[in-house]
Amino acid sequence: MPRRRRGRFTPKKTTKSHGGDPASPTEAEWRSMTEFGSFVVRDEEDVEHIFRKGDDATVLPYKAIVGEELPLHKYWVARIKEIRAKGEDEVWARVQWHWSGHEVAGTIKSFHGASCGNYERIYSDHFDYVSSSAFDAVVHVHKFFETNPNQPYIGKDEFYTRYTFEYKARIINPRPGSGTCVCEEPYSPDDTMGLMHFCPRPSCRHAYHQKCLLAEFKDPESSMTRSLRLLASSPDSDETIVLEDLISSEPPKKKRRGRPAKKSLDPIGVSLEDLLKGMPSGLVLVAQQPIVRGAAFSAGGVSGNVQAVLHARNMVYAALSGTPIPDDWEDNVDIDRAIVRVPGRKPIPAFVCPKCGGAI
Template identity: 25%
Template sequence: MAPKHGLKPPKESHLKRAKTSATPASRSVTPAEAAKVSFKVLYPDINMMDMYAETTSKKVLELCKHAEWQDSPFEAPYTETEKQMEMETETETDTDRTLDQWYTVVPSAEWESMKKYNNFIIQGETYKNNHFVYVRSTETPQHDRDKDIEENIKDFWVARILQVRALNAQHVYALVAWMYWADELPPPKTRSPDQISPRGGKRTYHGSHELIASNYMDVLDVLSFAGKADVVHWKEEDDSLQSRIYWRQRFCRQTQELSKVRTHCICEGHFNPEVSMYICDSPSCKIWLHKACLVDVILTRTYEKIINGDNPTKQTNGVTKANGKGKGKAKPKPYQGKLSGRIEDDSPPMIVIKDLRPGHVREWRERIECPKCETELQ
């Protein structure tokens, strides 16, 4: 996928359009025969209008004059009081709502002259504000059936409709907020231990059909839409998703950072819905645990028990915190080459431990305890 609005994708991507898109400056793809006006979204510093009017250029002041406020559909809206505070200060009043912003569509005269509509219809399909849509890129094949889209969803961009305006029935435009596939994320300013590649921002907890919400905006001709997308907001309240495509995290245009997601497990890592986790049944604990972390803790304790006799330690040695700032390669585990383990998903789950040391080769099964509260998993 092409770089859009400063959001640069990984240099090496499995997405073909990352290398070959002919429109690196914009995500807007509008059929040439329908495009009469090319709109662009800019993000003026609204504080300049009142605070620096004497030294600010006429061009910037003009942008501020036509600026509109956008409450992000991915966050709780500002109150009028908070909005006023935002205008009077240079800092945000609530760091949890980083996607709300001022924007200006240019050319402003053409944009403001068009009438706003609540919905529009393409080939019998009704689209409304806040609907998610598939958007054709310059290399997206023309698909006539919905099943083709579902089978090739990453050939399409995904956006959320914020506003609809039209000059006439042939010239209908939608202001949208972009969603990004996790593969498209740029690398963070500071290397994260859970990055899949140093060249990109995708994390180990991102699922293959996970989208990232953003406050990057564009104005698109609605003829670039390929259909409605079934996208759900996953709040990690359970481990089942009702849709193939979901979002839970946000990427901020201003900070170029991802929002935080819930932490789980003793490693303080995150939940990839495509990787099984175990939950402690103790009402006072209820921690979700990664399978690899459970195996690591059990093998570490078993190794220490073998070395130290019948005085096993209860420390979670060897478990690396996913959000840590450690540099370099992880230290080898003390049990590597000496013990191995695998979890059998029975009821209750059991771990099969194998002693690999010469002269000690044997295998046995054990119940699994929660490494936090020592309750046996059910």
């Protein structure tokens, strides 16, 4: 593994632009260089950082000011595809760039860079050679699928990607705004006023701007039934779940075997309300949240609470059918990230999905 002292405060060693470093090897030179699986750079405190083939990493941008702290989202991000060395001391990586929204907007005029978040990157088919001295740190770039009901949580200070970019063909995939609201405006993760409501049903799975729902998609039913109507919107059914129909006629399976069933545990004749009251209150509260994402709901990060709420709903459905709630349910349901709180705003209005009419 070649080693190289990091030159992060020597700008002449950084790449000149996404267009390439004039000092970078030619194709013929590259082919003659020795291949490695990783390289190490030392920072100013002499701490070693290892970079491997396949890693996503931050790269010091061109014109970075010497010695000046740079916010993480200002770094360039690239995937290391190959590593080769020339002689003892010169190490280069062939990288595939993740572009920022503003960079793509500079190439495709119709693309709205402003609807991309600061930490958003667009995985391109654009390659370069980058000197090992320009690498800063290995980072994780989350994949963000806006229509995925199992989308894992993405914090607002984490890199993520939802589009790909074909540089020569000038194509962005998926088309921004597809798979989203009736207005076809894309989700803008850093818009602090923005909130989108997601419908989890299999034939929907679109998110809608709250501002687009306000005029005509208010739930006509009373707010008393709102939480139950939200709970009854399932990722596995296009119909409203009849929660009472899920209630098992069999006694629930006991965690402690060998003890006679107490009459009070027999669900026959027990109401839905009583069964929900017998479950962990945090779990039921999460299951009854609207599925929301947007910077106005800060705790939800970029992805929102979709995965946590749907995990909770599925556990509640299973519990109504007689499957005990696992003791470690909180491992899958982070309450603090799932409960929708929007500072300075009135309670979230009751909305229905413009497509299916379900509570969202």
